[in-house]
Amino acid sequence: MGLNRAEAAHLLRRAAMGGTTAQIDTFVGLERPQAVNRLLNTSNNPALPGWGRFDSGDKDWVAQEKMVEWWVDRMVTAPPTIEEKLTLFLHDHFATARDKVEDARLMWDQHVVLRQHGQGSFRVLLEKISFGSAMLIYLDNESNVKGAEQENFARELMELFTIGNGPGRFTERDVVAMAKAWTGHNTVGRTRENNWQYDPTYVFKPEEHNNTTKTLFGIAQNWNAKDTLNALVDPSIKGPLTAQYFAQKMFKFYVHTNPSPEVIAQLSGDFLAGGMNIKSLLRDILMLDEFWDKNTRYALVKSPAEFMVDIMRRTGLRSADDSVWWRMQGMGMSLFDPPTVAGWGANDYWLSTARAWSKSNYVNNLKWQSDKRGWLQNLDHLTDDQVVNVILTFFSIFEVSDQTRDNVKVLVQTTREERPWAMKYEPFAVGMFMPEVQCA
Amino acid sequence: MTEFDFDQLATRMERDPSRPLNLMERRRFLQGALAAGGAAVAVPTMFAEQAAAQASTDTIVVTVTLAGGNDGLNTFGPFSNGRYRDARRNLAINPAAAHPVGDNMSFHPSLRRLATRYRRGDVAVVRGVGEPLLDRSHFSNLARWQSANPDGKIGGTGWIGRWLDAEAVGQFSGLAIGGRGVPLHFRGNNADVTDLPRRAGALYGSKRTEQRDQRMYRAIRQMGKEANRGPWVNRVGQVNAQAIDAAQAVSQAYKAELPEERLVSDMVLSARMINLNLGTRVLNVWQNGYDTHDNQIGGNSGVGDHADLLNELDVALDVFFSTLTPAMAERVVVMVYSEFGRRVEANGSNGTDHGTANHVFFLGRRVKGGLYGDPPPLNQLDDRGDLRVTMDFRDVYATVIETALGVSAASVLGQGYSTLNLIGEPSAPESALSQRANEIRALREKNADDYLLLHTPSF
Structure with missing residues (x-):
């Protein structure tokens, strides 16, 4: 027995950015895996424009407005697939704001990363985002240097992007150690060669890096930035917590806001075992009976x-x-x-x-x-x-x-x-x- | 952000502050309300609430939430202290530019007007306030501060929301100012809080006199009634209906132009809503931007982000009081708080990282001015180099709940806490107000008849 209209409409509202009744009807009668797989296939989606489409000179907010308009139009017109909704979810997860970055081009670069790596390995995406100029500026790691550590990125990397906050997840000592591990991973900044114009390109400055032994997650070694990312996804270090936190966040975004510990344990276990592939996790979520339950329909307020x-x-x-x-x-x-x-909230937040x-x-x-x-x-x-x-x-x-x-x-x-x-x-x-x- | 020209702002306010309606306008307002068939239920309720509120002397509480973790040490600190200067290095405030108020304590150079109020006895500073910190996360700290749940759980309902659940008399009892949604501390289990946008635009539902919209208003109201639907479908319907019900009354507060500056505008809107006398008891206003990991000095204006923020705060608080009617100014207590202070040691990138204990400021005629609580000593920091908390933030809440909101702290916080003798009878008249503020005030008083007319129900 394939999908009825109500189920097909639910699938498109949640997994994609919705659909017209005519679009919904093309999913009616499909079995769940068929319907889900069809949305997971993003290979026919239109190509991305280059930055030139948005470049507005020094009117940075105009560029942002153009980006918003472009994205909304793409959400409206692209054939229904997971891509737009997933990009919105990841933008919310790795929340970064032009208001502080003050350079829409860097926001665009980040947006491209979300699309190019958003359906693949969480570890790769995490690295691309963390070393991206938008994030370096947004959470101040551009100015995190030896002897003057800056904890902003270090804390949010763990609290919001990977492990999540809570007893036994990470400590304040981990924040200090994480900040040290990330020292020297800055932007080029203002240099004489560059006529004191700000250059947002990522650069590693060895002389600004704290090249000593730090104790992070109870492990004393000379941690550097990429080692910490490995630890955050390592099944024997923080991987299980990261998988749990990310799976829970994705479930809440796609299904409803009150998941049982059992369903999260199942999802995150598979996510971790499968090497943290984001698309696989999304597929698992969309295939849950709970996703298709009648009580799940209309259980989220539209953003x-x-x-x-x-x-x-x-x-x-x-x-x-x-x-x-x-x-x-x-x-x-x-x-x-x-x-x-x-990022943004859910339900009551709106x-x-x-x-x-x-x-x-x-x-x-x-x-x-x-x-x-x-x-x-x-x-x-x-x-x-x-x-x-x-x-x-x-x-x-x-x-x-x-x-x-x-x-x-x-x-x-x-x-x-x-x-x-x-x-x-x-x-x-x-x-x-x-x-x-x-x-x- | 730039330095505000207060006098220019005050002039703008004077042209049409929250000017009371004149007789003719008032008559139109009432006629419009009565003529609106579909509004027949809501509007009399609103006036009944207004009638009940009319003679009230209940204290009105405004929470000003400084989001991001305000640097309390640079806001109000011992700027000449050697330890302070060593720790803060280039961020240390120049004592000569600050506003000393005794006990070796001074207000930040941006807070001239607040210091003046302090000297007049209308400002209390509670020091060393915080919580047993588990971490230094913005989100969990703000959530813990705002929820103050008896069971220690984060989120769910907030301390003022639980008070509203028990005490609210209508949808104007609690107001969220600024269109950023209902903040956690105002969320209850069933209390409806009205969120006021920064700019009104067209407040859908306010055109009660126009027949053409009545059918749609009715449909929205009916679709907002509790029904056998999913909880969020019900809730969406309820909030849409709530907006229709609130629109007409709220639109009065937007008739005169609002100032450009975000916080100033939000504070003026707060004062106007209070002046409308709709039974409002609690309001929240946000000021964002206090997460000064960098650019605490320097920054866009050259003076520093922190100085700019405090300057806007200083202006906003002053304009707030000068926009209130004299009767309402007697009743208001403002509480300024933040989720945590900053680290004592500057971080080396012209900023400060997340810290612990902080000041909570109270302003108002009912506030017994002065210093409260033990200042966390700068020579006895905790193992991370942070200030030690000397007062549980729930002691401060208990003070507000019992002495301003008039119920037992246990009913909101689950247990009693010690309270401070901080809120009491109105202090001396505001003779020391700025000349400009006095002029505005005099203008208001001249219009006192209009206020009386507006607030006396005629049916």
Whole structure:
């Protein structure tokens, strides 16, 4: 028995950035492994542009805005695969913000790394990100030097990127030792040869490196940066904790926020045993019965990116039609500018009156285009119940509470009776206001 | 960030601060509220709350959260002390530029206005506040500070959220200012906190008088009612409905232009919301950027990121008090805190790393000014070279809960803690305010009739 519509829609909402009803229907009838494998295949995805597409001279924030618009359009238009959602997850995991880096080109370089290495080995990705200029600047390792150690990167590397915080995971002494191990791994910085212009290129400065024995994770040796990354994934050192932390984070992003220790143990065990391949972990998550459970559907609140991309795909709108960057920021999300190194949150994080107003204003502004662009038009010949079904199908909501359905119907009825000309706008608007549409 | 021109800012405020509605506007406001059919449930509730709040003398608590770990030692410290100067090297504050207040302690050069308030007796500094630190992570420390759970668990609900669960009378009892979501310390199990965006734009739901939107408002409200759906579908619906319910009242606070500077704007918005007298008891405002691993000095402005942040804080606190109506200014207590202090030793890249104990500052007419708690000695640091915590942060919370919010600390924190005799009756009038602030205040008082009209329900 293959996937039904509700299951196919769930898969696309979670594993990818959603899909139209027509796209969803191409997954109906497939068996789970077939459907998942189809999304895991990213080999036909469009190529990435070069930096020149975003380069805006010294107007760095303009470049960021262009990057946001490009990414959102790609999320909207690329055929559904895991790539865009996974890149968003990894951007959140290795959170780095242009606001501090102040160089959108470095953010772009990091973004390319997330795509090129995001489906492979966690160890390789970790190294590429850690030695990338964006991260060196964002967490200040650019200025971590012998005798004046700087703990910012050392701490977050363990707390947020690998091991996670908690009793028995790492100690404050490990933070000190880790910072020492990373001394001298800086950027070129300002040099006379460079006319005192800041050069963000990574460079190892042996004279700034603490070349002594340090005790990290209880092991006394002359640790250097790459040794620490090996230790963080080594099955006999911190690998199990890293696998557990990363698997749990990925489960919470893709399934729901309350995983059992058993399912995490199973996922992380396989992840570690398989050499920490990120795509394999994602496949394991998508194949869990729990992922397909009815209670898992709509168990996450859509992030602003998910919400807007879903609407844009259904309506045919693109970044050029609206200020996507500004809209999304009002809802609490600015791509390439996560609020802290811990990234964004989930569920409750996206819910407040301020964010609801931003979302509602977006909906309310958009609805005036429904007539001109032909969204949910020509409903006159249909009964109220049929109109409700057209709305639900437009938004690919294949299971809906009686309460939501009844209230959509009341709106349709009263609009027809009291203000018939508003039938050009209100069916579209009420669809976007359905709580189910705002959940994933 | 640049040095603010306070006088220019004050002039902007004066042109139209949180000007009370005149008679005509007030009538329109009320008529609009009553005319809105779909709003028939929410608006009278709002006015009932307002009526209840009208005669209240309850203390209003504003928490200002300095996110990132403020360098307390450079904010308020012994800047002439030899050990201090040795440890801080190029980051040490020049004592000649600082604002001394006795006991060899001075405020940072940026905090001129705060020092003035301190000298007037309206500021208390609690020293050595912290927690038994397990680590120096921003996230777990802020979460521990904000949750203060009786069982020691991190996250879930926050200390003010649990107070709101028991005491909130409506959706304006607790306000999150700045559109960054509801902070952990304001999260309860069922209390609704209203999050106010920095800029209002169009507050969807505020046009109660326009018939055309009533059907949609109704649909959103109905879809927000608890139902047999998943918990997050329910919650999304609830928050959308909450926004509709709050929009009209909140929109009053945005009518006059807000200042550009982030924190100043958020503090002015806080004061305006308090002035609206909607029954608000607790508010939170964020100021981000205190994670000064580098550029603590130097940085974009040349003076240093820390000096810039404190300058904005200093201005914002002053503008906040001068925007409040006199009656409300009597009732407000501001608590300024951060998740931890910084390491005593400078880190060598013009910054400081994560440390431990820190000051908590209290401001307001009800605050008994002065120094509280034992200062952690600079010659007895812990094994990492950090300041020793001399006061449990929950003692400070217990003080706020019992003496400002009026319930037993045990009901919020799970057990009693010792409290400080820090909040009491209003202190002497604000005679020492800046001339500009006094002028603004006089203008306000001249309009006192309007305030009375606004806040006396006529039905």
